[in-house]
Amino acid sequence: MTALTLTLLALLLIAGTLLVLAPLRARGTADPATHDPDAPERERLEAERERLFAELRSLPERSLAEQPGPGAKDPRPELEARAARVLRSLDALPPAPSGPLPKVWLWGGVLLAALLVGAGAFSFLPRWQLAGLSSNEASAVRTAVxxxxxxxxxxxxxxxxxxxxxxxxxxxxxxxxxxxxxxxxxxxxxPRQPEALRRLGIILLTRGDGQNGQAKAASQQNDQAFLLIRTAAQLAPNDPESQLLLGFALSRYGQAQLALSALERYRSLNPSGREADDLITGLRAQLKQSDPGQAVYAANCASCHGASGNGGIGPSLRRAGLTRETLSAVTLHGKGSMPAFPNLKGKKLEALLTLVLGWQK
Incomplete structure (x- = not known):
């Protein structure tokens, strides 16, 4: 909203308030005899003034040559002197309270106030309403409008x-x-628009759930949706939403490990994002139960190398390029800042090595 609009609305508010209050104020002073202590004297002097003016108007006009005869008295000077005294007495009185304003002022004020409320409903009120919403909710309301x-x-x-x-x-x-x-x-x-691809894909993927009795059609639509989402992630690998939706789609296809990798990448690209927290937790629990290597990795390695081996404090294990023998030796004896894990032996060590080497492939 521009400053000019705000100024006009402020002027409308002031004018509307004055128009509404003015008749109410006038209504309280509509009876001068009750609220004006000088009313009796004012009425007497005004009546005397009108009487003297009437007498002066009734006197015949005389020219300078027409002077009253000997013994005749001219009443005009005395009347004029008395009228002057009455006028001075009226001027000495305080101003009389104003009478009631016409009803048109009241209706004009009501109409102006209604216009002001209508203008506010389309300007200020939505902002007041949005002030009580979260940033996401307020953005959704503005978008819907x-x-x-x-x-x-x-x-x-x-x-x-x-x-x-x-x-x-x-x-x-x-x-x-x-x-x-x-x-x-x-x-x-x-067709090479990542946002349109991934969002259309996720719409199709979630819409396919409701196709009861049409398993084949739903399966084909889900395959098409997954292809759209995967293509979007290939076109924009560093876009957080691409990785988020890819992780969601992969989890729907039962690819828990790949889904977790995509979601961990989403978290690295958008550290403040919390949309995938529940899914990440569920995938980690699922992998820990179904894969013994994942359980060993989560207990010993994930804190440094990331939940999916993409790196964190330590380097990425997916791009390490180590042989099984080298990886085993580094795990058991440590290297550089990495501590040794001499207790990881037998089936636990073999399961861990199989997991990490599978990532590298």
Whole structure:
């Protein structure tokens, strides 16, 4: 909102308040005899003034040559002197309270106040309402308000930027049918758009869950969705959302280890992101129970090399390029800043080596 708009609204508020209060104030002083202590004297002097003026108007006009005869008295000077004294007495009295204002002022004030409330409903009130929401909730509300305009603009122009803007707004607002339509239209013009690919893919993947009795169609749609998400991750490997949605899709396909790797990468690209915390915890528990090597790794190695071997305090084990013999020796005896783990022997050591070598492949 511009400063000019704020100024106009402030002026409307002031004017509306004055218009509404003025009749109410006047109503309290509408009876001068009750609220004006000088009212009786004022009325007497005004009546005397009108009487003297009437007598003066009734006197015939005389020219300078027409003077009263001997013994005749001219009443005009005395009347004028008395009228002057009355006028001076009226001027000495304090001003009389104002009478009631016309009703049009009251209705004008009510109308102006209604206009002000209407203007506030489309300007200030939404901001007050958004002030009580979280940043994500406020953003979703603003996006939902903008959505119809973005959809209309995209349909008019058919341009990729407008289609993507519409798709993003619809996706963020939870209007997934609109988002799918917008992203599909954009991909028809240019299929190498990571955001459109991954978001359309996740919409198709979650939509496939509801196709009861159509297992084959749902399976084909899920395969298509996974392909879209994986392609988006290949086009934008450093985009956090690409890794997040890839991890989600992989977990749906039962690829727990690959899913955990993608989600750990998402966390490294977006340390403040918390969308995948529950899924990461579940995948870690699943891998720990199903893979003895993962259990050994989680207990001894994950704190330094990351939950999926992508690196952390220690280097990445997925890009280490070590042989089984070298990896075994480093694990048992340590090297550099890495401590030794001499107690890891037999099946535990073999399971750990198989896991890490599998990552390297």
């Amino acid at each position: 903008q959505l119809p305009g973005l959809a209309a603009q995209a349909r008019r122009s058919g341009s990729i930027p407008d289609e993507l803007a519409w798709g993003k707004a619809a996706f963020d607002a939870g209007q997934y049918e609109q988002a799918a339509s917008a992203y599909a239209s954009a991909l028809k013009q240019n």
